[in-house]
């Protein structure tokens with residue numbers, strides 16, 4: 191198992207070229223947040239915007255429109271049951287994050303299946319939270335796309351069938367191969383399984399054990415793979431590292447790190463890493 195290092199992050203977060211515009215830094219559609227879990231999609235969308243994604247559209251339950259816009263005017267917002275608009279936006283984006291706070295109702299399932307039917311093979315698809323459970327429960331067939339799963343250990347148990355106690359590197363690797371997707375297995379010392387290699391994160395700690403921390407990571411991963419699209423694995427590993435790196439920094443003086451506090455630190459921490467390239 192390889193360790194995820196700071197060097198990877200420095201290599202990924204390059205100085206921005208001057209002759210660029212918002213279209214140069216990735217377009218992302220984030221789908222999630224039912225009436226109960228609006229916070230999840232607010233955090234994921236905020237994390238994506240603060241990670242530098244050029245254009246973020248959020249598809250969510252209309253209950254969340256006002257709170258989302260009040261906290262994050264930078265995102266565009268649509269009703270997650272509006273299939274026609276989702277289809278139009280799907281044609282324009284580089285990637286989709288689906289599942290954070292999506293819920294597991296028949297309507298949630300319909301949205302997920304609609305995205306599976308319309309996603310294109312060259313697009314990134316980050317599958318988090320409820321979407322992972324929906325796939326496990328309904329035995330959904332995965333579409334052709336660059337798929338990245340972000341399960342915690344319980345979600346991985348449901349998706350892979352491997353009980354938490356038996357989630358060894360060999361067992362996880364075999365399940366990842368079957369899925370033919372990247373798997374970010376979230377836990378203390380998160381592991382990342384790609385088609386070629388397994389990586390382990392050695393930073394991060396229990397100051398991160400609070401609701402919304404994984405929703406935040408999903409948004410960061412979405413922003414990184416669409417913005418730094420030349421090396422997908424490095425982008426994924428860098429987002430995973432940065433997330434816990436910031437938590438550890440903030441956690442030096444705080445007992446618990448709130449996801450929205452972590453998100454606020456993303457732009458300046460990214461600048462620190464990109465300046466180290468000089």
Ligand SMILES: NC(=O)C1=CN([C@@H]2O[C@H](COP(=O)(O)OP(=O)(O)OC[C@H]3O[C@@H](n4cnc5c(N)ncnc54)[C@H](O)[C@@H]3O)[C@@H](O)[C@H]2O)[C@@H](O)CC1
Nearest residue numbers: 227228229230289290291292319320342343344377401402
């Ligand atoms: N503010 C919000 O709107 C929030 C919405 N959330 C959404 O709520 C939905 C359900 O997700 P949950 O994860 O809460 O529910 P789950 O039922 O999938 O999993 C949570 C339970 O799994 C167990 N578990 C075992 N190992 C674990 C590990 N390594 N990490 C985390 N849990 C582990 C714990 O007992 C934990 O209570 C998702 O769609 C999620 O995105 C959550 O992210 C919480 C915050």
Ligand SMILES: Nc1ncnc2c1ncn2[C@@H]1O[C@H](COP(=O)(O)OP(=O)(O)O)[C@@H](O)[C@H]1O
Nearest residue numbers: 376377378394395396398399401402403404405
């Ligand atoms: N004790 C811990 N040590 C290190 N990282 C942790 C710890 N507890 C939680 N985390 C991290 O916090 C995030 C939690 O994700 P998740 O359980 O999906 O949260 P949520 O769904 O509530 O947003 C993961 O990135 C996980 O690795």
Ligand SMILES: [Mg+2]
Nearest residue numbers: 319342404405
């Ligand atoms: Mg989660």
